[in-house]
Amino acid sequence: MSRQHIGVLFGGVLLLVVAMGISRFAFTPILPFMRIDEGMTFEAAGFLASSNYIGYFIGALGAGYIYRQKKNFLLITVVLNVLSILCMGITHSYLLWIILRFIAGITAGYIFVLTSSIILDYLAKHFLSRWSGYLFSGIGLGIAISGLFVPFFEASFSWEGTWIGFGILSTIFLITTMTLWRSITIQDGEKVEKTRETKIFRGFMPWLVIAYGLEGLGYIITGTFLVDIIYNIESLRPFASFSWVIAGIAATPAAPIWMALISKMSTVKVLSIAYILQIIGILLPVFSQTAWSVLLSALLFGFTFVGIVSISTAYVRELFPKQSGAVVSILTTAYALGQIVGPIMASGFETLFNSYKAPLTFAGTIIIFALATLLFGKLFSDRKQLNQITELQNE
Template sequence: MKKHPFLFLVGGIFSLMIAMGIGRFAYTPILPLMQSSLSFTDAVAGYLASSNYAGYFIGAILAGVLPLKKHKTFYLRASLVINIVTTCLMGFSHSYILMLIVRFISGVTSAFIFVLASSIVLDKLAAIGKTNWSGLFYAGVGFGIFFSTLFIPSLNNLFEWEGVWIGLAIISVILFIFVWLWLKDSPNRIMKKEEQVVVTQAPPLKWLPWLIIAYGLEGLGYIITGTFIVSIAEQTSTFSNDPAIVWMVAGLAAIPSCIIWSNLAKKWGFVKSLVFSMLLQSIGIVLPVFSLSKSSLMLSALLFGATFMGITTLATTLARQMSPSNSGRIIGYLTAVYAAGQMIGPTFAGILLSHTQGFNSALVAAASAVFIGAVLLISGIRYER
């Protein structure tokens, strides 16, 4: 471990690739394949997505409440094993009820993995004075989205949508071996000096409710694009053959985004960066309402990918700076509110889609939620001056 002190960071990246890039977000590019094969409606697709986010919500609350501090490594590994099993089970599910249950369990474990891996990695980075590397860790979600989407067309051609899920589960098993070897919790050795320096730069704890509400609105808004962007692309003549390419663009944009936003936060401050990233995202969400051209959808995917994980990086790092000694619990609360927004979003969007027979009203509602969240954060900028 001493020869390669940053292998834990690679382990953290791989854990996010498994739980988020594949376990959660592979559903977006596989959804059109499942819909054409199983003929279920947009409302049903929304319920399936919401089932996953309901699990994520429960998992985030449990991760914040349960005493996991002493056995983080054990809980992380157990959650990863169950998460991979649920990804595989999706390939064997043809019953809608079974799919709802499997996606729910997948959501619970995704939240556990996100909170536990974040807590382990951010604490270790703080202990060695490298908190600016948190952007590299969160890039794992973008890597997961990009690499999983690369395999989807060929897996689908060979084995249909069922084989896509099973193939992605096999890839997850390979990644898990490295997580097992490299990502372990160590006794808390956070530098007091670093804590004191950081705390002076962050808003006071009394400002936390604004961050939590804004982050919940972000969860509600971004997930509508995150669930349906490939389905939107599939309905246009430009992308009808290979709509998953839009999701690949989002994944590619997500990879460097966390590092870019972390660096911007150093120059501008975390709150100002959060406001700007959420305003950019609301523009990206609403773009397809005005134009469904190839360039417009690509730009929408690019803005989405460039902001959604950046916002998570900024919000979780900011929350950790506001309460360094209680990082796991604070990140758990933030993740729970975000998950509550995600749970409401796809169901609400699915119902709107079924009534309006189009995506516009759902996208306008999503963009509005994110925009309002950005406005709520403006009050925190004064603390960073």
């Protein structure tokens, strides 16, 4: 792999660090400090999270319609994303937080879909698709960075300074990517005709999209409230921020590891293993509230959610190589739709039962449904395809 290829890939990794690891998930370890200092309720925090995910839904949907000047459009959205991070630290208005998290969500949706499309297409063009898993390590790396830096920033500059610090860090990452990509020409995608929907939504694809949407709904409850839940168990409070570091460390090498497993097993089998491990991770704190159980929960969360994202995204791109932007957008939109509902339902369950166990149990149940949908969908689509082949042979 040449230095230029490494530079392009690393630039993509840094953009995912900014958009996913920092812009989206730094909110998780910062949330406990914001809630205490600002007197924010669990329910208010849920709406704040959902604002971000509504934006992410819109951004992911819109990104599927960007066919020209992808690189320039992408970099502009990153600038807006970084500004939304910085501004979180200079206001105490809940309404402005809602707006800023919404902007962060829209831009993050565009960044994830466009970066994935650009880099996966670039690697495929240069016969380097085996390196695609490393792109998604940016999500885990960003989570690890947010988990490591939040305690340091917060102790010195409070939660306001933490957001500003992350804004400065994100600016550095953006400048680095622009430097690495300065002489790179990203080929524009082909505009797909309106018939694409009928061609894309066939076979196993609809089942995969539904399962992925349920995954978005279930995983985000842990992704949003994990640190806050641990922080509110007094005996485990010292492990709260550390749990997010564990999640990030586990997530960083996750994508390459999961992608390597695909060469030994079928994609659906690997996805099923990831779903099962995630269910165990989500439900662990329900049955055991010890340091090892919550840290293992964080590890399984980080390792599996990035794996599911990377496998699913690469898989649909493989199924529809000429429509990478469209299919990644459809998949991510379903994921984002689940994320919008997740935090609101989680806060509702927590309020109703006055226990963090309720939203975690709900999240685990949803992932079980996701796994069932995946397996049933594969069985159904394979049987339907076999019947069609048999009918053709009999004609």
